[in-house]
Amino acid sequence: MEGLYTAISDEFPICRKYPLTSRLLISSVPFLTSLPTVTYGGIYVVQWMDTFAISPSVLLIVCTEVVTISWFYGLNKFCNNIKEMNGSKPFINWRLSWKYLCPALLFLIVLFDILFFPGLAYGSYVYPKWAISLGYTLNALALSPIPGYALFYFIKKNKFSQ
Structure with a gap:
């Protein structure tokens, strides 16, 4: 804290x-x-939070970070920064992973997680549709600053560049 x-x-x-x-x-x-x-139904809240607090929002945030570094900042600039810090550029396998493999795999994992979501159950209790919708809504709210800031940045950049 x-x-x-x-x-x-x-x-x-x-x-x-x-x-x-x-x-x-x-x-x-x-x-x-x-x-x-910590109530009697607390395990159901914990199970719901465990399902929707991590995936897909954290995976999408990591995917956004990799794409931002590799594509927008520039992989060559990033590798030069690493060379300044430790004396050598990362091997080609790292560069290929950062630029192509990681973003593709992370995006596919998130996509399959959403498309093939089996529903949420704990024991014999099956969570209602509204609880699942609420989980995805909270994920969308957690992710909304990313496109929101990108939009703000591009509007601000275009406004002052004219």
């Missing part, structure tokens, strides 16, 4: 003015949101 507090207090200096209050508020959010997991 200290790392999270430091990042938030760096962005919002008022947190440093009231450290005890801001630490209490920052730590109360995860505490309150985790309370449903």
